[in-house]
Amino acid sequence: MLARLFRGGTREIFDFPGGIHPPEHKSESNTTPILPGPLPSQLILPLNMHIGAPARPLVQVGDKVLKGQHLAEGNGAVSAPVHAPTSGTVVAIGPRPIQHPSGMDAPCLVLEPDGEDRWGDRAPLDDPFALSPGELLERIAEAGIVGLGGAGFPTSVKVSLGDHQRVRELIVNGVECEPFITADDRLMRERAADIVQGIQVLQYLLNPERTLLGIEDNKPEAAAALRAAAVGADIDVRVVPTKYPSGGEKQLIQLLTGKEVGSGGLPIQVGVVCQNVGTAYALKRALFDGEPLISRITTVTGDAVARPGNYEVLLGTPVAELLQHAGVDKTRLQRLVLGGPMMGFTLHNPAIPLVKTSNCLIAASTDLLPEPEPEQACIRCGACADACPASLLPQQLYWYAKNDDLERAQQQNLMDCIECGACAYVCPSHIPLVQYYRYAKGEIRIQAAERAKADRARERFEARQARVEKEQAEKEARRRARQQANRAPAAAGDNAAALKQASLDASKAYKAAVKAAKEAENRGDPDLTRYQAEVEKRKTAADQAKAAVRDAGKAAPPSTDTHPKAEADLKKQVADASAAYKNALREAKAALAEEREDAATLQSRAETLKAEADRLKAALRDARAGQPASAPTAAPDPVEALKKAVAEASSAYKAAVKATKEAEQNEADDAARLRAEADRLKAKADELKQQLRDAKAAAPATPKAAPSPAAAAAPTTTEPAGAGGQASASDEEAAKQQKRLNALKTAYKMAHKQYKEAHSALDRARRDGAVDLAAMEARVEKLKSKADHTRDALDALMDETKASLLAHTGKDLKTLKLDAARAETALRDKSDELKRLRDTADEDTLKRLTSELGTLEHDAHLARRALKQALEEHGLTEE
Template sequence: MSSAFDFPGGIYPPERKVRSSQAGLIDAPLPSRVVLPLRQHSGQAATACVAPGDSVKVGSLIAKREGLISSNLHASISGTVIEVNASHITIESDGKDEWQRLPRLDWCDADREALLERLRESGIAGLGGAGFPTHVKAQTVEQQGVHTLVINAAECEPYITADDATLRHYASEVLEGAQIMAKLCGAQRIIIGIEDNKPEAIEALTRALPFSLPLNAELKVIPTRYPSGGERQLIKRLLNIEVPSQGLPTDVGVLCHNPGTLLATLHAVRDGQPLIARVVTLTGDAITQPGNQWVRLGTSIAELLTQAGLEQQRLYKVIQGGPMMGKPLATLDTPVTKLTNCLIASTIEELPPAPAEAPCIRCGECESVCPAALLPQQLHWYARAQDDAKMERYRLFDCIECGACSYVCPSHIPLVEDYRQAKTRLRQQRIETMKAEHAKHRFEFRQARLAREEAEKQARREARQAQHRRSSTPSAPSSEKVDLRGLRIAHAAAKASVKKAEKTLARVAQEDPKQPLDDLEMQLATAQENLHAAELQLANARAQQPTDSPAPAPSKESS
């Protein structure tokens, strides 16, 4: 079924997918050593829970998530831990490939919390490139009213065919993973959006769809155009729904996941298999054996490309990701991570260096191709002038950094780089504002805490005096009642602050998974500490009520 809707702009760069899509999906050779970075996801790095000399199996937990936006990390080979430092864990293989799996779950019978806990345990992050922890995405949609789960199978960027290969070989499993995610988010329907340049994947999905129970899934084939895989653009093409400016798909009742993430979700739930490998596209004119491979996390990129027939004398650069949004690697002495969906080993003829930048000629080409309907030319000028107010006004943060404007610019201006630098500057300003607000809240909370403690002391003094006088009044002192009511209100406020901090942190992390979140994590930790203190104060006050007086009547605050 085709989609009748559309988004503005877009471009048609050379696809260059044929070389890697012609070969079958194979397993990469088992590495003799893996280096596993503790940060393979957006948010805080995981904290190592193993030491040098420890023996591990495939799937053993080696680093625990830290904070709200974080993800567990597991051993991808069996062997011995030989190094643990602040950035990574190194494991030497024993060649046995012995596994340690979690208990299997029947997702049809499992409740929502059991499924969420399995995602937390399994260390799954978004495999489309953003790396947002999947369990956080699942738990933050609880109150959003999600009605549609979109399987983002567009894979619109040139060269990359990892999702295509996944769907060709695991269409039924991806759909089952989508059923699990739909159950988690409460979606009533599933829509698969895929570009028409993937005929084998479309055929595999068409065969699998009749068996996608209990929820029926609908396949929508869309014309190939970059960047159809952007969440806003895909939702517009499939559902004709506009995601609001600086909003998220969940704001309009939609949740997006790519096929690799859904397959990993099924493996975690049904098979008890944590995320220890992923499908990686190996391509580019500087390798002789392009294709897609299941690669263990932590595998050396240099070794992986060498095994794929890397011609070192022809190699110009290696790009991790696609040519539009990916990044050139400074060194091949780096490991495959959860974020590595594609490695392009290019020659200089294939992806030549950009020509020197020339002055803007105001041709308007950048505006005509922008998929977010922005004004790239004006944003460029304001970014260079550091006119932050104007950039906010011209919706800088709606830019998805797809690179379409830079691609068509006849002056070869690095527009996207300008926008990234401006976003970084604006985010820093927002963080400073939030830190100031956070400091104000901490001061106010401290003042309120001191006032409550003084009220508690006064209440205890009055209670002791009343007992000393052997008062015949049956009710508790009025000051005690007032104190309890105030503590209940403070407890409710502290609880609301924690929820607000969690929501803010999750939203900011989803808007830009690459930005640092330390300050927001600290604000959440402080809110949690305040809540714990409020709970203790309330419990102590209840315990100190006079035993010879009846319990106060229930109030709205305690319900």
């Protein structure tokens, strides 16, 4: 009845479904005026008392600060600054336990009050409406004002509208529907005029078509006070029936306008902005009085405090000190709730501070708030569905949440649950329904996050695959091009003669083999088949050699391709001839050992084969000699490449330093990572610089052409002295070459890594939906071309090194390896022979054999060393 009186004639009040009427417990705390809170020994100010990014500290430990002074500034678009609630000294900046359901720590400023409560500069405005909305918004942001009703969303963000947004209704929330809480009630009763002034500021900023102030009918004094204060102002004070949760933003909008905010949407989408009366009051204080948000009204109630009531507490006041101030009886205190009994959460650490959103503190014994009773079976009574203000089916959600059927739970609109607790309140089976929903929501969020992560990883992987493949293809293309370029100058003409010779030799070998086979046949050799196989082999070799000659003849003038083929054929022939010789030799040896008649014949055949093999080898050498090394001048100057790399590295380092500084200023999480990155880049740059110095030192020697062929043959000669002397001559050159090679390798690796990093950064930015990618793309391209360039230089240098090795020794690496292997074989054969003849041969023969063995040993040693040197000095690795 009272409600109807207040509602008045034409003023419409809608209804929302569900809702409950729990015992109000308001009278415990709303009968006394607002009292000042305590001046605690320490104020703990979390940097994140709001929704959004934590504030960035502006003070240091030991700083003396005045009341109202900026201690930390807002950081980013959605953030809010922190001010000193009183004058004093900053004694610590670090993690402290804060208001969080999991009781986790968060960075806080700790202020020790000096008791003087001295204000710093205040800039009250006589007429805030003289300022532009933009300037006002700035002042509101600077004053650290956030929504004081619940979540603590920065007010300046909430009231800055997009271009297309129009506000039809500004709704001011004075409902305060949760039991026990009376902070807004007392505020409205005692400071209604201030609230109206704050609302006028909101009206100025939002320009709404109408302003509705909702207030529950259990607060007639507050409604009367507001009505009186709102005379002349365009504010429609509307009394709504007491029902929990009519103070929920969505429910209040529905109550006053009949509109529903779309699922997952914001009120502004239906032309509504909601603000709490406390926020309006804070706006008044900030603009008209120049006082930033440094205190708030907090209800202290419950049967464990002697003086329940509303206290104007300084932000950062520890809960324990406020409880002390209100006369807590610790023996009775069994449940400590921050917030209301329906949606607040229990505290187990009274050291945590009160923040901008702390509206109520309930210190209760189990008489007032009993321990939760054991959960019983759901009897599907549907009381929860009747109580749900969002028209959900809580009992169904409960089944799904309990069975981890998250998909079905989502299908039943679990995410639209506002966690008001009405369902759990009415449940006759004492099922903690909200707890189940929170769990299921958490699981859904985790799964969504994991899915997103997996998607990102897959995208990243695919992008990387694509990049690697592209790089491989490009590398291969470059390699081909280089080969072509290298081959071009290798004239095929010189080879023709060698090839012809090789062909002749092969034919001869073939004929000899045929002869040998015939002889073997004549004498009835049991190994006839082997001879025949030998003949076949020879024939094939001869044919190939002939074909090679033919090919070379055809393609000779313009061709660049026949040469390697001819060389390969020759190589094969050499190998085959060597093998044939070895076979023949083994047979001859066997025949000798068995003192067969044909031993002499076999011996002679072996000799013939050996001669052939040698001839082929010579032909191969000749053919190779005709193939000049790649032109070293074609390769880009490694010093230049290095210079470029150094420049790039330096600029990358500088950019990283800049980013780090920015990140540090912003208190961004990744500042440390960026710093590390910068350090790493610096080290790289230094290293590159060092390499550049080295390369420069080596540079003058670079253009030097290959030394004389005479010297080149030296390392494989049997004279150790000669080899040593030559080594000293080429050592210096080789060392320089090696240094350059290493420098280039490092430069390439780094350039490639930079490119890769830039590329993945670009990918990340793309995924995050960054708008301005052009600069990043350009940078990636630049880095890529740099890496390619370095790679070209490196490849060229590798080729050059190989060529110079060939020029130095007259042999390429493979030949050296072959030489070494051959020497080893000869040595082994000789030692076998010595062993065999030790008992039978005469002393002279043995002496001769021993000396031969010594020579062979020496040869093998030299060959080994030559190979090893070549490998080491030139840093060549087979790719």
